[in-house]
Amino acid sequence: MYDNLKIITYPDPRLKQPSVPVSDFNENLRQLVTRMFELMRQAKGVGLAAPQVAQNIRLFVMNATGQPEDDRVYVNPILSEADGDEEAEEGCLSIPGLSVNVIRSKHLRMQAHDLQGNPIDQSASGYLARIWQHEYDHLNGTLLTDRMGPVAKLANRRLLRELEEKYAAEHPTPSPRKPTKKR
Ligand SMILES: [Zn+2]
Numbered sequence: 001m002y003d004n005l006k007i008i009t010y011p012d013p014r015l016k017q018p019s020v021p022v023s024d025f026n027e028n029l030r031q032l033v034t035r036m037f038e039l040m041r042q043a044k045g046v047g048l049a050a051p052q053v054a055q056n057i058r059l060f061v062m063n064a065t066g067q068p069e070d071d072r073v074y075v076n077p078i079l080s081e082a083d084g085d086e087e088a089e090e091g092c093l094s095i096p097g098l099s100v101n102v103i104r105s106k107h108l109r110m111q112a113h114d115l116q117g118n119p120i121d122q123s124a125s126g127y128l129a130r131i132w133q134h135e136y137d138h139l140n141g142t143l144l145t146d147r148m149g150p151v152a153k154l155a156n157r158r159l160l161r162e163l164e165e166k167y168a169a170e171h172p173t174p175s176p177r178k179p180t181k182k183r
Contacts, residue, residue, distance in 0.1 A: 049138030
C-alpha cells in the first residue's frame with residue numbers, strides 16, 4: 001500500500017507541518033517503515049522522517065553505517081539532557097544539493113518506542129546525536145533552511161530558488177477565474 005510513496009522536497013508545504021504522535025503499532029506502520037528504509041537506501045541517506053514521505057506522524061528511521069544490522073526505528077521520540085555544542089555539515093534528502101553547517105547538541109538522551117511499541121531509552125554523542133536532532137526537527141516541521149544563518153542563506157539562495165521554481169512548475173496553482181460579465 002506504500003509502493004507509491006516517495007520523498008517530497010522543499011518547498012512542499014507538508015514538510016513544514018508538525019507531525020502527530022503514533023498511536024497504533026500495527027501492520028500499516030510496519031509496512032510504512034519497510035518502505036521508508038527502501039527509499040532511504042535508494043537515496044543513499046542516513047535518516048528519513050515520516051513527514052519526508054508525506055506521512056505526518058512522529059516516526060523516523062535511520063542507519064548511520066549502511067550495515068543492515070544498524071537499521072533503527074524511533075517512534076514518538078523525545079530528546080532531552082542536551083549537552084555541549086558541535087558544528088558540522090549536514091544535508092537533507094528533501095533539499096537535494098544543499099549542504100550547510102549546523103550547530104547541534106553534542107550529547108543527548110533519546111526516549112522513544114520501537115516498531116513493536118517497546119520503550120527505548122538511549123544516549124548518544126556526535127554523529128548519531130546529530131542524525132537524531134535532524135530527523136527530530138522534521139517531526140516539528142523544521143528544515144535545514146530554518147537552521148541556516150544569513151551567510152548560508154545568501155550562499156544557497158540560487159539553489160533554493162531553483163528548487164522553488166521546480167516545485168512551482170510541478171504544482172501549478174489554478175489561475176484565478178475571470179469574473180463573468182453580468183448580462
Ligand atoms: Zn532532512
